[in-house]
Amino acid sequence: MSGPDLRAAGPGDRDQVLAWNQAPDVRAASLDPRPIDPAAHARWFAARLADPHGQMWIAEVEGVGVGVVRIERERGDGDGRISIVLDPAWRGRGVGRAIITAACAADPGAVVAEIRPDNLASQAAFAAAGFVRWPPRDRAGVLAYRWSRP
């Protein structure tokens, strides 16, 4: 297996990204677990593509999309915030760790992940990619993990 490779997301990825994010287990892991309204997703997706302070990539293995990863910054400075969703068929094989590593390598700064305490797979994947617990950024019901370039 080669990759995963990251490519910039484009308008044609809108529906696949909605499908990945709409899965019930992904909603449950999200900081906002409500189901996603497709029209709201379309507006959100267009705004993300246009955001000069954020990057969104589709991860591909041998040309097949396996997930989506984003890093964005409020006002364009400070730590980036990363989020990732992997297609269920591709989980648990080290692909998530590799995608997180590749996205951080493509980002110019430090990156924070905000993870629910019960999301052990996500905590393990970010730790495996070199993130460390970052209590200063913890919020109610959310653990922060941070990565900075060695």
Ligand SMILES: CC(C)(COP(=O)(O)OP(=O)(O)OC[C@H]1O[C@@H](n2cnc3c(N)ncnc32)[C@H](O)[C@@H]1OP(=O)(O)O)[C@@H](O)C(=O)NCCC(=O)NCCS
């Ligand atoms: C979180 C997610 C991206 C992780 O990707 P993944 O490819 O499944 O994880 P990996 O296979 O790279 O695993 C990396 C580490 O996590 C561990 N891990 C994987 N699944 C696990 C699970 N269910 N429970 C505990 N640990 C787990 C692996 O053993 C590995 O640890 P190691 O390096 O010490 O061996 C993926 O599971 C996913 O998309 N989940 C749904 C969406 C989500 O939760 N996104 C993150 C929101 S903060």
